[in-house]
Amino acid sequence: MICKMMKKRLAFWIHILALIILVLIAKLSKLKNDNNIQSIVKYGNTHNKWVLPKVSEILKQSRFEETGPIDNYGWPGNPKKGFCADALKIAVRHASELRGIKLSGVNINGEMSIDQINIYFFDPDQFSEARNFEGNCTYTAFSNTIICDQSFLYQFQDIDFIEKHLKDYLLKEEELEDLLTNPRGDLRITIGMPSLISAHHVLIWALLHEIGHFAYDHKPISKFESLLAPETANQKSREMEKEADEFALTVLKESSKGTLTSVYIGLQNILAEQIALAVGAPGSKLPVQLYEFKDDIPLKQPIGTHPPLLIRCLNALIVFEPEIPNYLVKGSVYKKLKEQIKYIK
Numbered sequence: 001m002i003c004k005m006m007k008k009r010l011a012f013w014i015h016i017l018a019l020i021i022l023v024l025i026a027k028l029s030k031l032k033n034d035n036n037i038q039s040i041v042k043y044g045n046t047h048n049k050w051v052l053p054k055v056s057e058i059l060k061q062s063r064f065e066e067t068g069p070i071d072n073y074g075w076p077g078n079p080k081k082g083f084c085a086d087a088l089k090i091a092v093r094h095a096s097e098l099r100g101i102k103l104s105g106v107n108i109n110g111e112m113s114i115d116q117i118n119i120y121f122f123d124p125d126q127f128s129e130a131r132n133f134e135g136n137c138t139y140t141a142f143s144n145t146i147i148c149d150q151s152f153l154y155q156f157q158d159i160d161f162i163e164k165h166l167k168d169y170l171l172k173e174e175e176l177e178d179l180l181t182n183p184r185g186d187l188r189i190t191i192g193m194p195s196l197i198s199a200h201h202v203l204i205w206a207l208l209h210e211i212g213h214f215a216y217d218h219k220p221i222s223k224f225e226s227l228l229a230p231e232t233a234n235q236k237s238r239e240m241e242k243e244a245d246e247f248a249l250t251v252l253k254e255s256s257k258g259t260l261t262s263v264y265i266g267l268q269n270i271l272a273e274q275i276a277l278a279v280g281a282p283g284s285k286l287p288v289q290l291y292e293f294k295d296d297i298p299l300k301q302p303i304g305t306h307p308p309l310l311i312r313c314l315n316a317l318i319v320f321e322p323e324i325p326n327y328l329v330k331g332s333v334y335k336k337l338k339e340q341i342k343y344i345k
């Protein structure tokens with residue numbers, strides 16, 4: 001009897017000890033993470049390592065930056081100006097309300113500030129010390145800080161792809177300049193340019209999504225959590241992703257007219273290209289429209305903090321779709337496409 005009681009007590013204390021060790025490990029890894037971010041930001045600031053997101057060569061060539069038709073809004077892809085800056089301002093207001101703190105604005109590539117949302121963009125080829133954040137845009141859960149790999153953003157925005165497509169139509173640079181300044185209803189431009197602008201606007205979604213994680217005070221799921229209870233960790237991750245997209249939607253709905261639709265079109269273009277890549281379609285171009293695509297979509301099991309890009313786009317499109325009435329692709333199409341995904345090793 002005594003022996004049984006002792007065994008019970010021992011088991012109890014072993015559990016308590018295991019719990020204390022787990023909490024300590026979690027605290028230590030958080031501390032390590034925080035120190036790491038602090039030193040990366042400090043290094044980036046003192047060595048001038050931060051960059052701004054890349055923009056399309058076509059947009060750079062055009063006069064959009066200085067005197068173009070959208071001068072009042074700045075040009076897309078610049079988080080310090082225009083549509084993106086407007087959306088960030090609204091995001092700060094919403095995040096302040098949700099967190100119950102007073103944030104004064106967004107700091108891009110500047111000194112870390114406790115009362116702002118700090119966003120840093122880096123190029124992994126120029127800043128190897130930040131390699132931990134390569135291939136992603138991440139809310140770090142430390143001091144309102146988001147760190148983004150600009151080359152990853154550029155690649156997922158699909159700008160090269162659209163640009164190439166646009167250039168195929170264009171004969172020479174003078175013609176491009178002429179058409180951009182004075183489109184005269186040229187179909188090549190009226191179809192291609194919105195796609196290119198949408199591609200840049202996807203940056204807004206990426207940033208708002210990360211600010212959403214901050215606004216809801218999401219903590220990254222630790223390796224221990226995933227190891228101990230993988231299903232619970234997955235469920236938690238899915239809920240956090242949805243909340244972050246819903247935050248982005250709330251902000252986009254209040255942003256300058258057309259921003260939400262433009263982001264939506266950009267995400268849709270990325271989704272089509274990601275599916276084309278997954279199924280190995282020639283020229284990374286889907287032979288049919290998204291709603292006509294019925295084949296399986298093979299996808300590698302995800303690693304890292306976020307699901308694969310294809311899933312991220314699908315999730316965001318499902319959340320945004322009810323707010324984009326009369327658009328060709330319905331939410332049910334995205335849900336169906338999600339069912340067509342078959343995970344491979």
Ligand SMILES: [Zn+2]
Pocket residue numbers: 209213240241244306
């Ligand atoms: Zn996320």
